[in-house]
Every structure is written in structure tokens, then in C-alpha cells.
Amino acid sequence: MSDVKRFEALVLPHLDSAYNLARWLTRDSQDAQDVVQDACVRALKYLGSLERSDARAWFLAIVRNAFYDWVGRNRPAEIVHDEDAVDAAVDAASSSPEQAAVRNAELRVLSDAVAALPVQYREVLILRELEELSYKEIASIADIPVGTVMSRLARARALLQRSPLLHAIRGQSTRSAS
Amino acid sequence: MNCNDAAVMIAAYADGETDRARTRSIKTHLVSCPDCAAKYEELVVLRGRIRREVPRYSAPPALRASVLASLDTARQAAAARPRIGIDRWRWLTGGALAGCAATVLAWFIGTAIIDWRVNDDVAVEAVTSHVRATLGNQLIQVASSNQHTVKPWLSARLDYSPPVPDMQQEGFTLIGGRVDYLDQRPCATLVYKIRDHTVDVFVRPNAPRLPPSALRTVRGINVAHASGSGMDWLAVSDVSRDVLASFVQQLARSDTR
Numbered sequence: 001m002s003d004v005k006r007f008e009a010l011v012l013p014h015l016d017s018a019y020n021l022a023r024w025l026t027r028d029s030q031d032a033q034d035v036v037q038d039a040c041v042r043a044l045k046y047l048g049s050l051e052r053s054d055a056r057a058w059f060l061a062i063v064r065n066a067f068y069d070w071v072g073r074n075r076p077a078e079i080v081h082d083e084d085a086v087d088a089a090v091d092a093a094s095s096s097p098e099q100a101a102v103r104n105a106e107l108r109v110l111s112d113a114v115a116a117l118p119v120q121y122r123e124v125l126i127l128r129e130l131e132e133l134s135y136k137e138i139a140s141i142a143d144i145p146v147g148t149v150m151s152r153l154a155r156a157r158a159l160l161q162r163s164p165l166l167h168a169i170r171g172q173s174t175r176s177a178s
Numbered sequence: 179m180n181c182n183d184a185a186v187m188i189a190a191y192a193d194g195e196t197d198r199a200r201t202r203s204i205k206t207h208l209v210s211c212p213d214c215a216a217k218y219e220e221l222v223v224l225r226g227r228i229r230r231e232v233p234r235y236s237a238p239p240a241l242r243a244s245v246l247a248s249l250d251t252a253r254q255a256a257a258a259r260p261r262i263g264i265d266r267w268r269w270l271t272g273g274a275l276a277g278c279a280a281t282v283l284a285w286f287i288g289t290a291i292i293d294w295r296v297n298d299d300v301a302v303e304a305v306t307s308h309v310r311a312t313l314g315n316q317l318i319q320v321a322s323s324n325q326h327t328v329k330p331w332l333s334a335r336l337d338y339s340p341p342v343p344d345m346q347q348e349g350f351t352l353i354g355g356r357v358d359y360l361d362q363r364p365c366a367t368l369v370y371k372i373r374d375h376t377v378d379v380f381v382r383p384n385a386p387r388l389p390p391s392a393l394r395t396v397r398g399i400n401v402a403h404a405s406g407s408g409m410d411w412l413a414v415s416d417v418s419r420d421v422l423a424s425f426v427q428q429l430a431r432s433d434t435r
Contacts, residue, residue, distance in 0.1 A: 009309060010398075013399065016374065020234050024235075041248070054398055128193065130232065132418035133418075
């Protein structure tokens, strides 16, 4: 099978998954399209390294790499490599009531809260909850151990649950239902 | 199991990532411990809200078009290469050309045998159909969310009458159907949507060639299988395996509900 045919059969069916991941990582439609386009070029080039069984995870790993290259060129400040620094920043933001209030006032809906998560937490959450991938697949895409997938997921969920927004919306929806 | 052990495992359990033994001990613990049961419940609520309120984006048509365009360019580049080769060999005598023809014929027979062996696997065939349909415009030949429209349309084109279950309660919306070719026979394909995932369900009169329950992943796309209601059900989708497996079981049981 030619490379183009292989690409159409194995990779192209996962274009929605690729765009969804890129869209949540970049938080912008046009940037996400650039990232996916770049990822497709890379995927076509490295098609030889693809095994049949895990085309989606393979392609999403390429999308993620394309994103990190893109973000390094365009928004280098966004990437914090030190895990502890991410935790510290998140804790600082939520421990000060004023800051938390400002932050939460900006978050109108749950999807805003997801978009506001640090990128390391956001990517595992999106891969788990929207792409419904297993811990093992997420670990291979994000190139981290399964234990780290679990701890990042736990942090992401704790942050969303801690957000007062969640309770406010829950209150609203029960009111409007009654 | 105490609460400390449980705390780590609850999320894994909620994500369907625990083995059978762990699942059993967590279930036992949740029954006896209201605190941990509440934590589990919170995770389930959060998941439900994420899936309802946080959009899964689909690739915009412009992106799809530009990817397809760059594939065309790659294809033309690949096609240009052998043509140069043919020009170079134009001086070849008739005997040599006949030799080439024999080689090409052998290659055709060889690939035909390989194709035949690959297609022998119905699951692979179903995934290929699913991919072809979702790529092109042939996903749906009869577009309707009404089972009483889809069923007669399919029955009129097949030598059997496939059940078309309403699965709205389970979160699966019927969007239509088409007639596919599977295992060398025409086959009814029901098309459902759950969130942004397309689910193709191939429905055939009982076909004993598959094991009673088959769950596999072909090229990253999941296939689940069940028999019931006098039919053989093969569901194909990129939705998660557990969701797809329970869906196909419910389909197979649908006429006994």
C-alpha cells in the first residue's frame, strides 16, 4: 500500500480526535488547525513507524509533539517544565480568596474551567474524558509513566471540583429544573 | 481494603482501569464506607457534566480539505516517479514487455490472494467499511432518526428484515442506515451517534463464524460483537471499548425488552 493510501486508511479517520486535542491545547481554532496540519505532514513522513493497532494513539502523540513545538515558537511562557512549580502556582492562585474570586468570575461555564487548567493537567483530562483513552494509551501519548497519568488526572479533577463555579451551576440547574 | 488504599483506587475504578479482583474489593468497600462512596459519586457526577458540557470539537471542513489537498500533492509526487521509469525503458523489445506483463500479472494475483486473506477477517472488513463510509459521503443512504423509516428502507433492499432498535434511552441517537457488503453478502448497517462519535452497527442473520463475544481493536477503532434477537450484531466505532461493548449487548437483547 502506498504511503498516501496508508495515511488515508489509518490516520485520516482520527482527524477529529487530533483536532479536538489540538483545539483544547491551543484554545484557538486557527492555531489548532495549524498544529494539526503540521502533525499530518509529520505523520505522512514517519508513517513507517506506525503499527496498525494503535494509529489513534500514534497520531495523537504526533499532534502533541507538534503542539509543544508550536507553543515553544509562539507562546514559550505557557510551558512550565517543573511539575512542582505548576502545583505551587495553582495552589497560590486558589489559596488567595481575592485571586480565586477574580479567576472564578471569568469562568462562566465548565468548559472555561477546563480551558483554564494548566496544560499538563488539561491534556490528560481531555485524552481521558473526551477521547476516552486508557491510562496506558495516555501514558504513551504524553510520554509519562502511568502513575503520573493518574496523579495528573486526580489533580485536574480536584481543581475542577474545587471550583465554586461547579457548585454554582449545579445550584442553578436544580433551581431551573424545579 | 481501608480508606487509604481505596482513595488511590477509586479514580482508577471510575475510569474502568481496575482488574477483576480490585474491582470486587472496591465495590465491597464502597458499600460499607459512605465517605468513599461519596468520593466515587462526585467523580461520576463530574464525568457526566464534562461529557455533557465540555465540547469535543470536530475538525473544521477547511482543515479536512487542506489535509486532503496536501495528500493529493503527495500522491502526484509519488505517481510522477514511476512514469519517468517507463520512459526510460521505452526501447525495450516486445519480449521484455511480455516479461514485464507476466511480472505485473503475478503481482496482481499475489495481492489478490493477500487481499482475500485479509478480508477473511470480518472485523477488519467491518472497520474498513466504517472508515470508508465516514471518510466519504456514503455514511448514510437513508437519513432518519425514525426507526419506522429506516427499517422498511433496509428491508426493501435485503433478503431479510433487520431490527432497528431505538437506543435513545442509552444515549445513542439513530441517524440513519445504509446497505454495505460484508462477508460477501449485502448487509444492513445502522448508524448511531453518541456525543460526536459515529457508531456503525452491522446487522446480519445469525452468522456463526465469529465467537459469541468478540471485542477487539483494529487500527485504533473498536469492534464489539454480540448475538441475539435472531441476528448477529457487529458494532464499530472510535468510542471507548466498554461503552461499545455494553451498547452491542443491549442491541442484541433489544427485542426482549
